[in-house]
Amino acid sequence: MGSDAYVPLFETKRAKERVIRRLFAASIFVGIGFIVVYRLSHRPRNGEDGRWAWIGLLGAELWFSLYWVLTQALRWNCVYRRTFKDRLSQRYENDLPGVDIFVCTADPKTEQPIMVINTVLSVMAYDYPTEKLSVYLSDDAAHDITFYALIEASHFAEHWIPYCKKFYVEPRSPGAYFQSISEPHEAEEAKGFLAIKILIDGRDPKAKDIDGCSLPTLVHLAREKRPQHPHNFKAGAMNALIRVSQNISNGQIILNVDCDMYSNYSSSVRDALCFFLDEKKGHEIAFVQFPQSFGNITKNEIYDGSMRIGMDVEFHGMDGYGGPPYVGTGCFHRRNTLTGKKFDNECMEDWKREETVDKIKALASCTYEENTQWGKEMGVKYGCPVEDVITGLSIQTRGWKSVYFNPERKAFLGVATTTLPQTLVQHKRWSAGDFLILLSSYSPAWYARGKISFGLQLGYCCYCLWAPNCFATLYYTIIPSLYLLKGISLFPKASSPWCMPFAFVLSAKNLYSLAEFLRCGGTILGWWNSQRIWLYKRTSSYLFGFIDAVLMSAGFSQPAFEITAKVADEDVIERYEKEMMEFGPGASSSSPMFIILATLALLNLFCFVGLVAKVATGDANIRIDTLVLQILLCGILVLINWPLFQGLLLRRDNGKMPSSITVKSIGLAMKVGPVGFCIAAILAFIFSPQAVYGIRFVIDREECFSHNVQYEGDTVHASFVVIKADSSWYSSHDGVDLVVKGPASDQIHDFRDKISEKFEFVAHHKGVHRFCFTNKSPYHETIDFDVHVGHFSYYDEHAKDEHFNPLLEQISKLEEALYNIQFEQHWLEAQTERQAIVNEAMSRRAVYKAFWESTALVGASVLQVYLLRRLFERKLGMSRV
Ligand SMILES: O=c1ccn([C@@H]2O[C@H](COP(=O)(O)OP(=O)(O)O[C@H]3O[C@H](CO)[C@@H](O)[C@H](O)[C@H]3O)[C@@H](O)[C@H]2O)c(=O)[nH]1
Numbered sequence: 001m002g003s004d005a006y007v008p009l010f011e012t013k014r015a016k017e018r019v020i021r022r023l024f025a026a027s028i029f030v031g032i033g034f035i036v037v038y039r040l041s042h043r044p045r046n047g048e049d050g051r052w053a054w055i056g057l058l059g060a061e062l063w064f065s066l067y068w069v070l071t072q073a074l075r076w077n078c079v080y081r082r083t084f085k086d087r088l089s090q091r092y093e094n095d096l097p098g099v100d101i102f103v104c105t106a107d108p109k110t111e112q113p114i115m116v117i118n119t120v121l122s123v124m125a126y127d128y129p130t131e132k133l134s135v136y137l138s139d140d141a142a143h144d145i146t147f148y149a150l151i152e153a154s155h156f157a158e159h160w161i162p163y164c165k166k167f168y169v170e171p172r173s174p175g176a177y178f179q180s181i182s183e184p185h186e187a188e189e190a191k192g193f194l195a196i197k198i199l200i201d202g203r204d205p206k207a208k209d210i211d212g213c214s215l216p217t218l219v220h221l222a223r224e225k226r227p228q229h230p231h232n233f234k235a236g237a238m239n240a241l242i243r244v245s246q247n248i249s250n251g252q253i254i255l256n257v258d259c260d261m262y263s264n265y266s267s268s269v270r271d272a273l274c275f276f277l278d279e280k281k282g283h284e285i286a287f288v289q290f291p292q293s294f295g296n297i298t299k300n301e302i303y304d305g306s307m308r309i310g311m312d313v314e315f316h317g318m319d320g321y322g323g324p325p326y327v328g329t330g331c332f333h334r335r336n337t338l339t340g341k342k343f344d345n346e347c348m349e350d351w352k353r354e355e356t357v358d359k360i361k362a363l364a365s366c367t368y369e370e371n372t373q374w375g376k377e378m379g380v381k382y383g384c385p386v387e388d389v390i391t392g393l394s395i396q397t398r399g400w401k402s403v404y405f406n407p408e409r410k411a412f413l414g415v416a417t418t419t420l421p422q423t424l425v426q427h428k429r430w431s432a433g434d435f436l437i438l439l440s441s442y443s444p445a446w447y448a449r450g451k452i453s454f455g456l457q458l459g460y461c462c463y464c465l466w467a468p469n470c471f472a473t474l475y476y477t478i479i480p481s482l483y484l485l486k487g488i489s490l491f492p493k494a495s496s497p498w499c500m501p502f503a504f505v506l507s508a509k510n511l512y513s514l515a516e517f518l519r520c521g522g523t524i525l526g527w528w529n530s531q532r533i534w535l536y537k538r539t540s541s542y543l544f545g546f547i548d549a550v551l552m553s554a555g556f557s558q559p560a561f562e563i564t565a566k567v568a569d570e571d572v573i574e575r576y577e578k579e580m581m582e583f584g585p586g587a588s589s590s591s592p593m594f595i596i597l598a599t600l601a602l603l604n605l606f607c608f609v610g611l612v613a614k615v616a617t618g619d620a621n622i623r624i625d626t627l628v629l630q631i632l633l634c635g636i637l638v639l640i641n642w643p644l645f646q647g648l649l650l651r652r653d654n655g656k657m658p659s660s661i662t663v664k665s666i667g668l669a670m671k672v673g674p675v676g677f678c679i680a681a682i683l684a685f686i687f688s689p690q691a692v693y694g695i696r697f698v699i700d701r702e703e704c705f706s707h708n709v710q711y712e713g714d715t716v717h718a719s720f721v722v723i724k725a726d727s728s729w730y731s732s733h734d735g736v737d738l739v740v741k742g743p744a745s746d747q748i749h750d751f752r753d754k755i756s757e758k759f760e761f762v763a764h765h766k767g768v769h770r771f772c773f774t775n776k777s778p779y780h781e782t783i784d785f786d787v788h789v790g791h792f793s794y795y796d797e798h799a800k801d802e803h804f805n806p807l808l809e810q811i812s813k814l815e816e817a818l819y820n821i822q823f824e825q826h827w828l829e830a831q832t833e834r835q836a837i838v839n840e841a842m843s844r845r846a847v848y849k850a851f852w853e854s855t856a857l858v859g860a861s862v863l864q865v866y867l868l869r870r871l872f873e874r875k876l877g878m879s880r881v
């Protein structure tokens, strides 16, 4: 071990320009003070116009000031870390600890298996002794497709890992390395399926790669889930992994990554260990958090996807006060801080494969945790949509420190959201979760007092107060504009000296934030975009996040975890890359948020246009000089909403704002005042419909699809299933015809009266192939159609490189296997669904029959009564005459 004098394994530096920063902050603080003084001293008297609006503005400004102070805590004391990996190898190469890597996945629909196994392969290929490395994949959907994909990955690893090591490949995610792409697919919902499978047993002498070196352990875990037992989402998965891994590899260090975050640097494990193994300071560190970085960020990041400021400024600020929060991915934990001492003392068992697997199974069953401390004092915490932050905070309140390590080369790369709905829904979850922490018994505001440093408390509060931020922001975006239209001034006159603090604070704050953004590597347009997202999050996600959190903490609703989609259609991706804002049909839970955003934008537009009209017609009530700041505010709000107006009114592509929302929000903006607006928003929220997925269409007479085959000789796989017919009475003959034609109109296949079919053919010509369905029955039919072209492009691109060839062959095999699995799966699912619908229709028919029979009876008796009455009436009438 070490030499005589202590040489640290890592170094910590404070930010240089702290003094200037602090002076600048102080000047803004003074400006804010003046604004508050102005508000207090110039309030309109009782009965004067705008008195209540004025008091509301004072409230909003006080809130903003408080919040601004909190954000200063995140910047006051930034620190930066550096590691010395060479010293680590010198001192510890033979005594490196075991590292268990947890990868979580939950839904093959939104998280494609190909992405998941890329992540798995990238972490299996870490530059670390393989016998000390174990990778666990938790699949919460317990889906066959993920499991088979992982089996394929385990075979592929035998080729991939030695290749990476031999040629120093970076990054070690094959997908990222080869820039491969694949397509989203349909899949089934979670079952109550429990399985643990050790796919590669690192201790098995036969588990070797093609060069004869041992492989890291690879385990697949599908824990048991049943409706009556809460499964606690990712937190539940993490705790099951903690227990299972303890009985298999029991690594002292645990790395947790989301399934979309591949390792981008093979030495990150060593970086993290430099902190844990440092002789002087290592023992107090509980976890090492790496930044969340993303591989799919565009230049001007239209959704502020990189979270630049958080990752490059604020987390460094928290690090200066005792450590960043745990953010769920890219985080190395010391195992015993996650589990608590209880489990620490239990020694590891000698294990033989079969026996252990059975024993371990109990650890991942849905009842194991009943009456235990799991999810409370032990493991990752339950009951909070941001299980990561609350778990990290509770570790810190137990006296541990954490470390933020943000190296030049990104350690992990994930998938950032690519549509506005995804972004808003993700922030709704985060803001709800963080606010729930503030209300919980682990609140950073009171519980943490004296347990973590004051600066860190403020830093946590800054995130936990995201949700309540919505009110002040909503107020500021609605009220001044409405009063502008009335010509009532709520800000100082342009000529008044009181205008100064407003002008100063506004410009200084924004210039500072722009400078900060540019320094973190952003662009000017990117900053402008980030301001828009800032506004959108605060006026929509945070409002709903607030409502969610209040409902959850009052016990009216259960915490949920809406998984962020990591797949998108080709045209969506195309628009994302062009940086066009995507409003299009997405998660429908976001549509109430859209209504708010669109209404707000239109409201400001109407107010602005209305004012211009009034000025043009020489309205005597409008005195421009008293309204300058209000005009500016309203004007900026109109300007920043430009992409939204485009989406609402000008665009024609699929990513535009759904027209139902356009209509609703125009109506709202014209009619309602703020109160009606809130009620409408809440109603919209409650009645929002559920999302539907599917590559499906309804056919009336004939429907044709074309699919481009890029290379001659490619294999085309296709399948279809008639899912249901409009009329359930004739289901016995609801087949359709399908004619497949090649580019030269040559007929390839001709199916007649088929309910389902799966076939493949080799394309003799490249070009557009046509698939024409004909429905001869008199009613509509719904058809599930899937077509795929198998082509292994790696052959063309890299065929010249001799080192590549064997590996490429493996890749093709892997790709082919995965692709066949997906295809097969889709077909099976469509058929199962058809069966279910047929069954349902049958039972429905029985009910119908009974219903019609009784209706007929009732009808007949009603008719009889009626006829009898008429008869009597007529008789009575006649007798009266
Ligand atoms: O029931 C579930 C739900 C989710 N997950 C996994 O959790 C991870 C994160 O889910 P995602 O939908 O990608 O959420 P994000 O908002 O992108 O995730 C961030 O925020 C979460 C807390 O809100 C953290 O758990 C994540 O680690 C962090 O990356 C993914 O790997 C999922 O597969 C599960 O394992 N089981």
Ligand SMILES: [Mn+2]
Binding pocket: 258, 260, 414, 564
């Ligand atoms: Mn994610």
